Amino acid sequence: xxxxxxxxxxxxxxxxxxxxxxxxxxxxxxxxxxxxxxxxxxxxxxxxxxxxxxxxxxxxxxxxxxxxxxxxxxxxxxxxxxxxxxxxxxxxxxxxxxxxxxxxxxxxxxxxxxxxxxxxxxxxxxxxxxxxxxxxxxxxxxxxxxxxxxxxxxxxxxxxxxxxxxxxxxxxxxxxxxxxxxxxxxxxxxxxxxxxxxxxxxxxxxxxxxxxxxxxxxxxxxxxxxxxxxxxxxxxxxxxxxxxxxxxxxxxxxxxxxxxxxxxxxxxxxxxxxxxxxxxxxxxxxxxxxxxxxxxxxxxxxxxxxxxxxxxxxxxxxxxxxxxxxxxxxxxxxxxxxxxxxxxxxxxxxxxxxxxxxxxxxxxxxxxxxxxxxxxxxxxxxxxxxxxxxxxxxxxxxxxxxxxxxxxxxxxxxxxxxxxxxxxxxxxxxxxxxxxxxxxxxxxxxxxxxxxxxxxxxxxxxxxxxxxxxxxxxxx
Numbered sequence: 024x025x026x027x028x029x030x031x032x033x034x035x036x037x038x039x040x041x042x043x044x045x046x047x048x049x050x051x052x053x054x055x056x057x058x059x060x061x062x063x064x065x066x067x068x069x070x071x072x073x074x075x076x077x078x079x080x081x082x083x084x085x086x087x088x089x090x091x092x093x094x095x096x097x098x099x100x101x102x103x104x105x106x107x108x109x110x111x112x113x114x115x116x117x118x119x120x121x122x123x124x125x126x127x128x129x130x131x132x133x134x135x136x137x138x139x140x141x142x143x144x145x146x147x148x149x150x151x152x153x154x155x156x157x158x159x160x161x162x163x164x165x166x167x168x169x170x171x172x173x174x175x176x177x178x179x180x181x182x183x184x185x186x187x188x189x190x191x192x193x194x195x196x197x198x199x200x201x202x203x204x205x206x207x208x209x210x211x212x213x214x215x216x217x218x219x220x221x222x223x224x225x226x227x228x229x230x231x232x233x234x235x236x237x238x239x240x241x242x243x244x245x246x247x248x249x250x251x252x253x254x255x256x257x258x259x260x261x262x263x264x265x266x267x268x269x270x271x272x273x274x275x276x277x278x279x280x281x282x283x284x285x286x287x288x289x290x291x292x293x294x295x296x297x298x299x300x301x302x303x304x305x306x307x308x309x310x311x312x313x314x315x316x317x318x319x320x321x322x323x324x325x326x327x328x329x330x331x332x333x334x335x336x337x338x339x340x341x342x343x344x345x346x347x348x349x350x351x352x353x354x355x356x357x358x359x360x361x362x363x364x365x366x367x368x369x370x371x372x373x374x375x376x377x378x379x380x381x382x383x384x385x386x387x388x389x390x391x392x393x394x395x396x397x398x399x400x401x402x403x404x405x406x407x408x409x410x411x412x413x414x415x416x417x418x419x420x421x422x423x424x425x426x427x428x429x430x431x432x433x434x435x436x437x438x439x440x441x442x443x444x445x446x447x448x449x450x451x452x453x454x455x456x457x458x459x460x461x462x463x464x465x466x467x468x469x470x471x472x473x474x475x476x477x478x479x480x481x482x483x484x485x486x487x488x489x490x491x492x493x494x495x496x497x498x499x
Contacts, residue, residue: 025429025474028163032133032153032415034129034143036085045142050094055173057146058102060158061128071415077105077178079120079147081112081188082132083281084221084246088141091132096142099130100182103174110186111222111246113283118196120188121131121151122374133282136255137473139248145254152375155348192380193233201312202384203392212355215240215273215289219254220247221281223379230380231277240271256280256287256366257420258295265293269419275390275406284377285366288386290406298366299324303413304366304379306360306497308389310334311376315359318352320344321457322466322479323364329414343454344468351377364418365375419488421496422470423477431469431476436466439494458495463487465495 026035033053035045035314042049043177061076078099082088107124109117114131121129129147146154149454154162165171174180197200203322214236218224220418224244229454231239243251252261256278264432268276275296276289288296295486296304303326306317314339317331328339342352350369353361362369367377368383390409397404425431439456442448449459455468463482470477480492 027474032143032145032159032361034137034141035139037142045091047090048096050091051098052166053144053162054095055096055102055171056162057130057144058099058104058126059308060162060170061104065127068452074085075103075105076127077474079107079108079117079124079126079129081109081114081117081120081129083113083283084224084248085113085134085142085281086248087140087249088132088248089139091142094130096182097134100180101173102180103178106178106180106182107404108182108184109188110184111225112188113192113222113226114382115284115376115380116226116375118151118374118376118378119192121147121193123147123191124188125483131282135282136193136280136285139250139254143406145336148317148449150375151478152350155347155351168360176266179391180406187332189222189229193230195235195373196230196381196384199370199381199384201309201372201388203388204233204235206391207387208237210240210387210394212236212275212387212391213238213240213273213473215242215264215271216244217242217251217261217267217276217278218244218246218283219250219252219256219279219281220245221250221254221283221399222246223279223281223283226283226380227277227279227383230383231387236387240273244426250281254281254379256285257442258296261287261289261295262443264289265295271295276481279379283379286368286379286382286386287366290404290410292407293416294407296406296410297383299326299364299416300410301331301366301382301386302328302360302362302364303372304389304409305385306330307353307369307413308385309360310337313359314342316356318349318356318358318361319344320363321360321451321454322335322468322477324416324481325418325464326414326416327364327440341451345454346377348454366483416481416483417485417488417494418479418486421480423476423491425469425474434476435467451489460491463491465491467495 117131130332132144134141134143278287287298331339343346395403442458451457457466465480480488482488492494
C-alpha cells in the first residue's frame, strides 16, 4: 500500500492500514487540514471575515470515487464549510467551477493516470489552481497537528448539488475567439474517442458534437470506473484506439486520461501523433493569432522552443515539473500558451489549468483550417502531414523503481557534479537534474506521483535518445 504526499496532492492506494494508503481516516484527516488551512488564510482577508467558506468538490469515475466524495463532503460540512458538489466531473471542469462558482477553493477526487486502485485529493486555491508547494506543506503540517476543530451543530455547512458544470465548461470553450466551430463543422471530420471509462466519456463526445463534429466513434466512453486498459495515455496502452481509428476510417483519434487534463492524439494511420506534439501544435495555432511567450516543463520536448522561436519576439521558458510550477512561470513571463509535454495544454485565455477540452477545441480548429488551406491548393492534409510540419524529436521515457536503500539526492548530486565539468553541457538543478547536450537532453527526477526516478531523454532519433539515457544511467 502507498500514500504519497506531494505538490500533486495526497495520493494513495485504497485500503490497508491508516497512513499506509488512502483510507477513510486519511481522507478525513487531510480534508480537515485543507479546510483549516483555507479558514486560517481567510482570517487575513478583510473581505472574507464573517463569510462562510465555500469549496467545490468534483470527482472522476474511478471505483472509489463515490466513497471518497462522501467522506470529503461530509468532513467539509462538519467543518462548517459550504460545499458545491459537482458530482462526476473533470479536473479542468472543477477548476472552472471554483472560478465561476465563486468558491474559496476546491478538491478534485482523482488519481489522474494511476490505475483504478489509486485515488487522490487534489487541492485548489480560490483561483482554481493547485496550491503551492509551501501551502501544501502547511496543509500536511495541519494534518499532523491538533489545530483542527469542527463546527457546532448550528454552524454546519450547507450542501448544494449542481451537476451541469461540464456543460458550462463546454460553453466557455466554445466562446473563445480562437475556437472556430464553423470551420470544424465544414471540415467533416470523423473522430474516434477513447475515454478509458471515466468522465472524459461524458465530456469529450459532448464537446465534439457541440464543435460541429457529426461523426464520433465512442470507445470506452461509459463512465463506469472499470478502466478498459492502463489509464495513462501513452503509446503502449493505446492499441485499441489505434485499431479503432484504422478500422473505422477516422481522420484522427482522441485519448484522455481519467480526469481529462491530458490529451493524446492518434493519426489516421493509427500511429501516435505524439503526446509531446499536442502542446506543440496547439501552441503553433495560438502563436499564429496571438504572438507571445510560451512555457513548458523541463521534461518536455525542445519542439515547443523551436516552434515558439519561429515567431518574432516570442520566447520560450522551462519550469520545474508540476502544473503549479508551470502556471507560476507562465504568469511571470506573460505566456499566451503553455503546459506539459504529457499532453497537458494550459490556455490562460480560459484558465490556468491543464485542460483537454480546450486542447481538443484549439487543435480541431487548427486541423480544420489547415485542411481547408490545403484543399484550396488541391491537396489533402492528414494528421501525419500536419505532424511533419514540426521539428522531429523523439523522447524516451524510462524509470528506476526506488528501494529503501537508495539515496536519491546523493545520486542526483553526483550526476550533476560530473556533467558540470563536461564541456558543451548545460546542467539545470531546479528539479532533479537536467543535462542539455548540443543534440539532446536527459532529465532525471524523483516522481511526484509514484515511488520511482523518471529518466526522460530526447534527441533527433530514438537510438540517440536511448544512448544519452544509457550514458547518464551508467553513473548510478
